[in-house]
Amino acid sequence: MPLPAKRLSALPTYFFATLGQRIQALKSQGIDVISLDIGSPDLPPPPAVIETLHEFARRDDTHGYTGYVGLPNYRAAVAHYYQRRFGVELDPSREVLPLLGSKEGIVNLALAYLDTGDKALVPDIAYPSYAMGTRLAGGDVNWIPMSHEDRFLIKVDQIPSASLQSAKLLWVNYPNNPTGATAELQDYQHMVDFCREHQLILASDNPYVDVTYDDFAAPSALQAQNAKECTIEFMSLSKTFNMGGWRLGAAVGNAEILKTLLQVKSNVDSGHFRPIYEAGTIALNTTPLEWIKTRNLVYQRRRDRIMQTLPHIGLQADNPKGSLYIWAKTANGDGERYVDTALNEAHVAFAPGGAYGPGGQAYIRISLGISDERLEQALDRLTHWYHQSSLV
Numbered sequence: 544m545p546l547p548a549k550r551l552s553a554l555p556t557y558f559f560a561t562l563g564q565r566i567q568a569l570k571s572q573g574i575d576v577i578s579l580d581i582g583s584p585d586l587p588p589p590p591a592v593i594e595t596l597h598e599f600a601r602r603d604d605t606h607g608y609t610g611y612v613g614l615p616n617y618r619a620a621v622a623h624y625y626q627r628r629f630g631v632e633l634d635p636s637r638e639v640l641p642l643l644g645s646k647e648g649i650v651n652l653a654l655a656y657l658d659t660g661d662k663a664l665v666p667d668i669a670y671p672s673y674a675m676g677t678r679l680a681g682g683d684v685n686w687i688p689m690s691h692e693d694r695f696l697i698k699v700d701q702i703p704s705a706s707l708q709s710a711k712l713l714w715v716n717y718p719n720n721p722t723g724a725t726a727e728l729q730d731y732q733h734m735v736d737f738c739r740e741h742q743l744i745l746a747s748d749n750p751y752v753d754v755t756y757d758d759f760a761a762p763s764a765l766q767a768q769n770a771k772e773c774t775i776e777f778m779s780l781s782k783t784f785n786m787g788g789w790r791l792g793a794a795v796g797n798a799e800i801l802k803t804l805l806q807v808k809s810n811v812d813s814g815h816f817r818p819i820y821e822a823g824t825i826a827l828n829t830t831p832l833e834w835i836k837t838r839n840l841v842y843q844r845r846r847d848r849i850m851q852t853l854p855h856i857g858l859q860a861d862n863p864k865g866s867l868y869i870w871a872k873t874a875n876g877d878g879e880r881y882v883d884t885a886l887n888e889a890h891v892a893f894a895p896g897g898a899y900g901p902g903g904q905a906y907i908r909i910s911l912g913i914s915d916e917r918l919e920q921a922l923d924r925l926t927h928w929y930h931q932s933s934l935v
C-alpha cells in the first residue's frame with residue numbers, strides 16, 4: 544500500500560470519530576450510553592421544509608446537477624434573510640455563495656488562502672475545523688488566547704504583532720462552540736477595524752446566531768461598519784432550522800473572497816441536490832420567528848436543568864446566552880479524566896474541552912441536543928454516580 548500523504552500527519556483523526564468508536568464499543572456490549580457529546584439538533588425542521596423536499600424529489604426534472612453557485616432562489620433567500628434579520632444588504636449574485644454545510648466552506652477557505660508558512664489566527668478554544676483546515680492547507684496555526692475573565696471573547700488588541708507576520712485569516716465564532724460565549728456588535732466592530740488595519744480576512748463562523756436564550760439576539764459580523772471590506776461570514780441551516788444532516792449553508796460577505804473560495808469549491812464539489820436547495824429556500828423564507836423562539840425555549844429549559852445539576856456533579860459553568868452547549872469547568876482541572884470516567888462508570892458521553900484547543904483542558908462540553916427524557920435519565924445517572932465515582 545502507498546503511504547498516506549504527509550500532510551495527514553499534522554491531522555489527528557477527527558475527535559468525534561474516535562469518541563464515536565468508543566461509544567459504539569460500549570453499546571455493542573449491550574450498555575446504554577447517553578450521548579451529551581455531539582452538537583446535533585434532536586428536533587425536526589419545520590414541516591414545510593420536509594414537504595418541499597418530498598415535492599421536488601418526486602419531480603422528474605430535479606435530479607440533474609445544479610451548477611457551482613447553487614440556485615438563484617436559494618441565494619436570494621439567504622440575502623433576504625440577512626436583510627430581514629440583520630439589516631445587511633447582500634447582492635445574491637456576488638455576495639452569497641451556497642455551501643454544503645459551513646464546515647465545507649471553513650476548510651475550503653483555508654485551501655483558498657493559505658500557502659505553506661502562512662498563518663491563521665485561531666482562538667485557543669475553538670471548533671476544530673479552523674485549525675484542521677489550516678493544517679490541511681499546509682499553513683500554521685497561531686493560537687489566540689481566550690479566557691474566562693474575558694468571557695471567552697478574543698481581544699484583538701492583545702494579539703502580539705509577531706503573530707501577525709504572514710497571517711491571513713482571523714477566525715471568530717459567536718455564539719461560540721464550545722464555550723457558549725456571545726459577542727455584541729461593538730465586539731465585531733473591534734475585530735473588523737483590526738482586520739482592516741492589518742489586512743486580514745475576518746472569517747466569522749456564525750451557525751448558532753439563531754440559537755439564543757433569555758431574549759438575547761445575536762448580531763452578524765457583517766453589521767459592523769465597513770465589514771464587507773474584509774469579512775466573510777459562514778451561515779448554516781443546520782442549527783437555525785434543525786437541518787444538520789441536510790448539509791446546507793452559505794458563505795456571505797466580501798465578493799472577492801467568495802470568488803476565491805468558489806475557485807476551490809468548483810473544483811471539489813458540484814453543488815447540492817435541487818430539492819435540498821428548494822427546501823432550504825422555504826426554511827429561510829417562510830419559517831415564522833415564533834418557530835425559532837419556541838425551539839430555543841426547549842433548549843433553554845434543558846440548559847436550566849443542566850445548570851441546576853452541575854454543582855452536584857463536580858462541575859461549574861456560566862449560563863450561556865447562545866449556542867447548543869454548556870462549557871463546564873471540572874473540579875480537578877482535568878476534563879479528559881472527567882469524560883473518561885463518566886463514560887466508563889456512568890455511561891454518559893461528554894466532549895473533553897482539550898479537543899477544542901490547548902486552553903480547554905480543564906473543561907468539558909455538554910450538548911443540549913438531546914431529548915428531555917434522555918437528558919433527565921442522564922442527569923439522574925450522573926447525580927447518583929458522582930459522589931461514589933473514582934473522581935472524588
Ligand SMILES: Cc1ncc(COP(=O)(O)O)c(C=O)c1O
Pocket residue numbers: 582643644645646647670716719720748750778779780781787790791792
Ligand atoms: C462552530 C461551528 N461551525 C461550523 C459547524 C459546521 O456546521 P455545518 O453543519 O453547517 O457544517 C459547526 C457544527 O457543529 C460548529 O459548531
